Amino acid sequence: MTDDIDQVLITALMDDSRLSLKALAQISGLSSPSVAERLRRLEERGVLKGYTVEIDPKCFGYQLQAIVRIRPLPGQLQEVERQIQAIPEFTECDKVTGDDCFIARLHVRSMEQLDTLLDRLNTHAETNTAIVKKTPVKRRLPPMA
Amino acid sequence: MTDDIDQVLITALMDDSRLSLKALAQISGLSSPSVAERLRRLEERGVLKGYTVEIDPKCFGYQLQAIVRIRPLPGQLQEVERQIQAIPEFTECDKVTGDDCFIARLHVRSMEQLDTLLDRLNTHAETNTAIVKKTPVKRRLPPMA
DNA sequence: AGCACTTGGTCGATGTCATCGGTCATGGTG
DNA sequence: CACCATGACCGATGACATCGACCAAGTGCT
Known part of the structure; x- marks a missing residue:
């Protein structure tokens, strides 16, 4: 193939x-x-899904990058998902098995902005935030063989 | 600018x-x-860091995608980082603050392969794995304004 | 076995595109 | 005010993508 x-x-x-x-x-x-x-x-055949570009978020002032685990409060799952999608600073998000329903990547310009954005979520969900210090493996392909 | x-x-x-x-x-x-x-x-200026392509891992048999949180055992941090880099099925990995030292994305063809790969890490680290069910936010740009 | 069909390739002509040198307008500075 | 730096345009030239015609190899059918 x-x-x-x-x-x-x-x-x-x-x-x-x-x-x-x-x-x-x-x-x-x-x-x-x-x-x-x-x-x-x-x-x-959908193997090649698109041609895209890699940009450096720091050039737009996004000094901080965080991985946020999000556990919606009872009955709030839909609302939380909608909110994540609506906040453009979330640049990727997966819905996963386990206690944490969502795991998302967040780009912010400051701690203050981080706090503001997470507060908006915290009315509907519990969050757990880890700040990215370094990226030992940059986005790459799994073996094709 | x-x-x-x-x-x-x-x-x-x-x-x-x-x-x-x-x-x-x-x-x-x-x-x-x-x-x-x-x-x-x-x-x-490093704003545009590269031109790349999006491929569908499913086309190469990677049916499962997981987010793995990795906490190295005492003294094993370097070794764990090296191992993650050496396993090509880890397609992205961040070193973060908090109890989980690393958060990584893993592509595997089967549960069996997932188990095998994580076992290799488990001699040096505790892991916590969440299977990706859906991706509500595909990789996108944070606002540039 | 032999023939027809399908698949995936080359080649060469044509039109489109990238690139380079020259030029010009604009805005900030001595 | 004059100067220079910046960032844009235009036009010519060479590189490139695209299209049609053709060909070779593998497949299945009679």
């Missing part, structure tokens, strides 16, 4: 998604029309 | 990082050389 060449293409694009078809052709040993066709198929 | 046009460019690239300079020019109302120059500056 996805062969070695597809993996080479994906790995190359993971590194730099603006690579030209010609460059991808050289890397993979195919011609550029073939590469274009392969990318089209990978997109079609 | 980063003005409205830069934000438009970043937002557009977040959606589709393979947009041509010409397309970005139309979106932003500039000429393509100007767009190229702005991107160059954004990269130079």
Whole structure:
């Protein structure tokens, strides 16, 4: 289904998604029309879900990053989910098994803002916040083999 | 420093990082050389850290995704950090304040694999695992304003 | 076995795009 | 006020993506 060449293409694009078809052709040993066709198929099959960009939140003043575990109060699950989605400083959120219903990543400019945002949640949920000190593993791909 | 046009460019690239300079020019109302120059500056200043691709781990058999909180045993912090980095199924990991030293995202193909991988960590750390059921907020940008 | 069909590739022509040098308007500064 | 730095535009040129025509290899059917 996805062969070695597809993996080479994906790995190359993971590194730099603006690579030209010609460059991808050289890397993979195919011609550029073939590469274009392969990318089209990978997109079609939903393997390649999108081309995006990595930005540095610090450049917009987001000095702090936190992982917040969120346990809604009884009957408040829907409301809490809606609130998380509505607060744009939550840049990702998973709904998980276990006591903590949600685990979310939060970017804030200051401790004060952290406090303000969490207070809004605290009327509907208990939260547990861990400040990110370092990121030993940056977003990467699991092995494709 | 980063003005409205830069934000438009970043937002557009977040959606589709393979947009041509010409397309970005139309979106932003500039000429393509100007767009190229702005991107160059954004990269130079480290605002734009990279162009990447979003892939679907399910297409490679990763049916399960878990958030793992990891608390190293006394004296094992370095070793645990090295181990996490060495296990490619950990696709992201933050070192945080609080009792849990690390919070990591893990992709596995089966419960059995989950068990195997966590056992390797459990000789050096206590872990707490939450299976991802749903992702109410997909990776997005915090407000730039 | 042989033939037709499908799949995935190349090649070459054409039109689109990125890039580079030159130019100009603007705003801040000595 | 004059100067310089910045950030934009334009036009020419070379690089690139795209499209159609063609080809080779594997598959299944008679």
